[in-house]
Amino acid sequence: MATAELTLKDLDGPVDPDWCPGCGDFGVLKSIKEALVELHIPPHEVLIVSGIGCSSNLPGFIRAYGVHSLHGRAVPVASGAALANHALHVIAVGGDGDGYGIGIAHFIHAMRRNLNLTYIVMDNEIYGLTTGQASPTTTEGHKTKSTPRGNVEKPVQPLALALASGATYVARGFSGDQKQLTRLVVGAIAHQGFSLIDVFSPCVTFNKVNTYPFFKERVYKLEDEKGYDATDLMAAMGKSLEFGARIPIGLLYRTEKPTYEDTEPVLSRGPLVDQPLGLDQGTLAELLAETM
Amino acid sequence: MATEITVGIAGAAGDGLDRTGDTLARTAARLGLHVYTYNSYQSLIRGGHTWLRLRLAEEKVDNHGDHLGVMVALNQDGIERHAREVEAGGAIIFNGARFHCDPVLVPRGVALAPLPVPELTAKLGKLLPVMQNTAALGALLHLVGFDLEVTAEILYETFKKKGPEIIDQNIGVLRAGYAYAARTFPALGLEWQFSRKRRPVVTGNLMMALGAVAGGCKFYSAYPMSPASFILHWLAAHSEKCGVVVKQAEDELAVVNLAIGAGHAGARSMCATSGGGFALMTEAIGMAGMIETPVVVVNVQRGGPSTGLPTKSEQGDLSQAVGASQGDFPRVIIAPRDATDCFHSTVEALNLAETFQLPVILISDLLLGEHRSTIDPEAITGSVTIERGEWVTALSPDDAMNGGYKRYLLTPSGISPRARPGRAGLMHVSGTDDHDEHGILISDEHTNPAIRRKMHEKRMRKMDGVRARLQPPMLEGPAQAEVTLLGWGSTWSVIHEAAAQLNAGGIATNQLHFKYIHPFHAAEARKILDGCKRTVMVENNFTGQFARHLRAESGFAVDHLLNRYDGEPFEPAYIAERVRALLEGRTPDLQVAEHEAREMAYHHIRIHMHDKARPARLQPIAESEYGEPLWLVELIGRDDGRAEGMLLIGRHTGSMYGWHPEVPGVIRDAAPGAFETSLGLPPGADRPGTGSRARDERAH
Numbered sequence: 006m007a008t009a010e011l012t013l014k015d016l017d018g019p020v021d022p023d024w025c026p027g028c029g030d031f032g033v034l035k036s037i038k039e040a041l042v043e044l045h046i047p048p049h050e051v052l053i054v055s056g057i058g059c060s061s062n063l064p065g066f067i068r069a070y071g072v073h074s075l076h077g078r079a080v081p082v083a084s085g086a087a088l089a090n091h092a093l094h095v096i097a098v099g100g101d102g103d104g105y106g107i108g109i110a111h112f113i114h115a116m117r118r119n120l121n122l123t124y125i126v127m128d129n130e131i132y133g134l135t136t137g138q139a140s141p142t143t144t145e146g147h148k149t150k151s152t153p154r155g156n157v158e159k160p161v162q163p164l165a166l167a168l169a170s171g172a173t174y175v176a177r178g179f180s181g182d183q184k185q186l187t188r189l190v191v192g193a194i195a196h197q198g199f200s201l202i203d204v205f206s207p208c209v210t211f212n213k214v215n216t217y218p219f220f221k222e223r224v225y226k227l228e229d230e231k232g233y234d235a236t237d238l239m240a241a242m243g244k245s246l247e248f249g250a251r252i253p254i255g256l257l258y259r260t261e262k263p264t265y266e267d268t269e270p271v272l273s274r275g276p277l278v279d280q281p282l283g284l285d286q287g288t289l290a291e292l293l294a295e296t297m
Numbered sequence: 298m299a300t301e302i303t304v305g306i307a308g309a310a311g312d313g314l315d316r317t318g319d320t321l322a323r324t325a326a327r328l329g330l331h332v333y334t335y336n337s338y339q340s341l342i343r344g345g346h347t348w349l350r351l352r353l354a355e356e357k358v359d360n361h362g363d364h365l366g367v368m369v370a371l372n373q374d375g376i377e378r379h380a381r382e383v384e385a386g387g388a389i390i391f392n393g394a395r396f397h398c399d400p401v402l403v404p405r406g407v408a409l410a411p412l413p414v415p416e417l418t419a420k421l422g423k424l425l426p427v428m429q430n431t432a433a434l435g436a437l438l439h440l441v442g443f444d445l446e447v448t449a450e451i452l453y454e455t456f457k458k459k460g461p462e463i464i465d466q467n468i469g470v471l472r473a474g475y476a477y478a479a480r481t482f483p484a485l486g487l488e489w490q491f492s493r494k495r496r497p498v499v500t501g502n503l504m505m506a507l508g509a510v511a512g513g514c515k516f517y518s519a520y521p522m523s524p525a526s527f528i529l530h531w532l533a534a535h536s537e538k539c540g541v542v543v544k545q546a547e548d549e550l551a552v553v554n555l556a557i558g559a560g561h562a563g564a565r566s567m568c569a570t571s572g573g574g575f576a577l578m579t580e581a582i583g584m585a586g587m588i589e590t591p592v593v594v595v596n597v598q599r600g601g602p603s604t605g606l607p608t609k610s611e612q613g614d615l616s617q618a619v620g621a622s623q624g625d626f627p628r629v630i631i632a633p634r635d636a637t638d639c640f641h642s643t644v645e646a647l648n649l650a651e652t653f654q655l656p657v658i659l660i661s662d663l664l665l666g667e668h669r670s671t672i673d674p675e676a677i678t679g680s681v682t683i684e685r686g687e688w689v690t691a692l693s694p695d696d697a698m699n700g701g702y703k704r705y706l707l708t709p710s711g712i713s714p715r716a717r718p719g720r721a722g723l724m725h726v727s728g729t730d731d732h733d734e735h736g737i738l739i740s741d742e743h744t745n746p747a748i749r750r751k752m753h754e755k756r757m758r759k760m761d762g763v764r765a766r767l768q769p770p771m772l773e774g775p776a777q778a779e780v781t782l783l784g785w786g787s788t789w790s791v792i793h794e795a796a797a798q799l800n801a802g803g804i805a806t807n808q809l810h811f812k813y814i815h816p817f818h819a820a821e822a823r824k825i826l827d828g829c830k831r832t833v834m835v836e837n838n839f840t841g842q843f844a845r846h847l848r849a850e851s852g853f854a855v856d857h858l859l860n861r862y863d864g865e866p867f868e869p870a871y872i873a874e875r876v877r878a879l880l881e882g883r884t885p886d887l888q889v890a891e892h893e894a895r896e897m898a899y900h901h902i903r904i905h906m907h908d909k910a911r912p913a914r915l916q917p918i919a920e921s922e923y924g925e926p927l928w929l930v931e932l933i934g935r936d937d938g939r940a941e942g943m944l945l946i947g948r949h950t951g952s953m954y955g956w957h958p959e960v961p962g963v964i965r966d967a968a969p970g971a972f973e974t975s976l977g978l979p980p981g982a983d984r985p986g987t988g989s990r991a992r993d994e995r996a997h
Contacts, residue, residue, distance in 0.1 A: 019700065019735065023742050049721045054558070057729075064726045065738060070718035071726035072561055073738075074554070075584050081551040085558025085566070086718070088542050089516055093562065093719055111554075114547040271542050278563040278717065280540055282513030282683050289679035292507060292535065296497040297326065 013038050016048055018066040029206030029217075030060045030127050032180030037096070037125070038067060039183075040190035051094045054083035056103035059134045060127035060206065063098050077108030080115045080124060087122055090276045091266045094194060095121075101128040105141040105161045112163075116170035116199050118265045123193045123200045126163065127180075129208035130215045137211035144248075147214050164245035167201045168238060168258055174200030175241065175258040179224055180207065181217050182254065189256060198264050205254070220252070227255030235259050300489050301354030302366040302441055305382070307375025310345050313427035314371060317434055318349045319669075320455070322498050324438070324448045325353045326671050329492030334669040335361035337609075337865065346374060346899075353441070355490060359635045359670055359790030363870040366485070367440060369433045370396065373935070377911050378899070383407045386485065390436050390478075392429040410482050412436055417473040421466050428470050435474025442487045445475050499672055501639040501665035501787075502527040505595060508643030509567050510539040513683040514593070516559035516566040518544045518552045523607050524663040525569040525597040549574035553581040553594060561590045561727065563717040565647050565685075569595035572614045573604065579621040582656045586626025586756070588727040589705070589713065591650035591657075591686075593643070598662040600864050609864030610663035612786060615842040618658045619815060627711075627759045629657040630815035632786030637676045638812070639665065648684040649766070653712060653759045660814070662837070664866045665787035687714035692722035701725070703734040707751055711758030760816045767813045769821035774800070774807030780876055781829040783855060784836070785811040785843045788867060792835050795872035802873070804880065811843065817850040826853045833857045833879060835872055888948045891915055894928035898944050901953060902932065910934055910941045917948070925949040 016038040024030050041051060051069040055061035057076035064071025070093075074082045083097040104112050104126045115122065131149065132138040138151035141161040148155050167175045174196040178186040186204065193200035205220050227233050227244065230253075234240055241258035266272050274280055284292075304321065308314045315336075322332045336349045350361045368383050370376040370391040376398045380389055385406030389398055393411025403409065414429045431452070438445050449468045456464045506528045509517065519529040529545065536543045542564075546552045549570050556566040570578065575596045585592045600606025601613045618630050629649050633642035639661065646657040689702065696702050704725040706713040713734075716723035726732075730740035731749050739745040739752075772781070774796055784792045789810045799806040809825060826832060834844040834855040841858040848854050857879050861867055878885065889897070898912040916929040923945070930944040945954040 019737055049724055050719060052718045068724055070724050072588065073726055073728035073730065075580055075729055078550065078554040078581065081554035082558035085516065085555035086562040088544065089559035089562035089564035090719055110547050111551050114551065269542060270537050271540055277515050277542055280515060282515065282565065284511045284539065284679040286679040289511060293497045293674055296499055297323065297495050
């Protein structure tokens, strides 16, 4: 059911975001709305599943179906919903602590499965909702409430993990570049398979290191890089680890592979939620006969 | 009285014991008998000691009973460990070319049936070692009076795909074993009425899987964990046939969240695990309660705590199920009592989950989940009622004017009609934070005690609706009784049989069994229990978790706990004897029993002596330098029968104080002549070399 005149306004949620003014997550919310408008996807065909954290409040701020689930569990809840109804556009959202800390196992395994999901991680390199502890992507040396002598752990490399785990659409966005971010979200939602967008989404309150100026000085767009081939896995792997004076943003990698849903024979009969329930007497008798 | 016999098959994992047991069970089931099998196996792929018992009976049986009529030993260890359990009138079958049975191990009146397997099968080509089982099975069929042709038919079906040579060889070995036994040993004289009504041989796990698909489950997720894995295996194998998406996930966190995600999207979903996996699932079970998403979670309990006893049964997770997850939320806990009940309970669980939009925990255990029994095929049906609860498909004019669809509408029943994601106009967010009727959070910036109170009451109110639907507990047996036996879940049958034994022995006994654990029928239970003279709670755990639950819910404290926590299930006579002890005021004896001292000795021999010895005589010593009474266990070489030394085991603590190569002397009052054998034989009678005459006397 196409909604001819879908506008950004139609996607406004019942309440305004409670994020701090200037939070990077505003940019992500806007890009998701812009992408849905551009793709003409009516909001009732969208299910947005989040975990717990500042960024995981996002489903409440957009008019669509949503589940605001548990810390770290957005991806499996979204995966279950996607398998139950593959006619839905399922988008998982959350923060770096949610996805790369407590939920990292699900992150890796969902990519291995190439489920037809979009996963947008609002990566602020800090635990914001709990007022500023080191997160899985906090840089080395960063002093936080939980690392007063400076973080000694290496940050997780989500893009490299994604490439190594079989994600078929891997991108990095920046809330400070709305246009590019929207393009990446459009590409991710349109992509058949698991798409990851790791978004630099600065926490203006608790992260005084990875700020808008920090990123603005360092980021460059892959689409502007002459000769960069987003179908070259090894080239993407190289870019995925670049985090220093220069940090790439844009589409790192994309490939076409059968999705999990494509390979599940039961789903070839249509969305699971529309399939008949139960067993007829004959089938039950056949199943029982196996034991006799 | 209905005819029955219990056959024990002893061997190591890898001896092909399961296949043999399966063939025997199917034979009996095709003859129209009932079967219950109990397999006390170890968590080993190969090796270890396995002891499979099959109770074959004209009437329905749902526990392995108290008797052992025939033993089939597939290795030497099996003979040594179980020969003494065979009852008079029974027999011991083994491959006489490979093993011997020391007659001192054999109770009087038990026949030895050694089979010269190589001679019997000489003309059948080169045999795999496991084919001794088939010869033994043939001999067994003769002894118990079963129809050889029924088993031959099963073997034909089993080996059909492997070609005529393999079929002929297997059936040939079966016939050879049967023929040899028929001309060598008299049958045991059992009189059977074979109805020849074919019965399915099932497990509780299989019946849960069948109940799930019959009950409309469309999505099943799991992570491998014994003893729940069979449900995954069966559903995966039948996924296409039954139209169920089956997903193995990376851990139980994913498993339950996948099931909840699918349930939220509108697919009836279920997942299963055991205690450890269930512990990982608990946070999400609370989520299902909060966002009001239906999900069925099965816990097939095994022995705990922690990794515990992966291959042993226990009812140790009740408190975990009752207390799973933070805060208060509506949940249902159902504990089916037998395999047939597993089917119906699973259908019911799915219906309750969707009707009331809450998590339903089905609590089974290894015993119920894995052990095979026959069912009456007509006891289950494909045409079960599937209830999907209340749904909204379009936005009502009222809601349209009042801020949109109210996913969490405050209603008298507590049930708020659901909307399936994908329906136009009904967009909403389901949040684990508390929320208002629209699903908007009332937890962060703007908390609201009034909305919170009414929303919490709405959720919890659903429990009243569930309780009203469930069958309250009912007293079974005489209304007036000396003793009331209480139980829950899988122990119904064994308690039922124990009550029958007590009644037959003159102690009026009735039974009150609980299937619906939560919500609890506190008033109904209390009313029954207040009229009971003496109550005994029978539970397969240490602390009496159900007794505690009963007290918490109803204020009723049982008079006695009758617990078992050694990993083994109850037997009827075990319960009956302990009840008699309670009535006579005898306190339970927690000292190491003789058979336990023998098992401890086997453990020592396996770990420290490379299985080269076996326990011979056991001598109780009243006092010792260790400050407690002891068992002195004399060990002798398995091959030469020479004394190896003596093991000292504390009878109170169970401590293995040590190993003494000199048999007497270390214990003050242990004179060499004080040894008495456990069989009541004169000293030295169990020494190999002196028993050949006895063997001749007993062998046919």
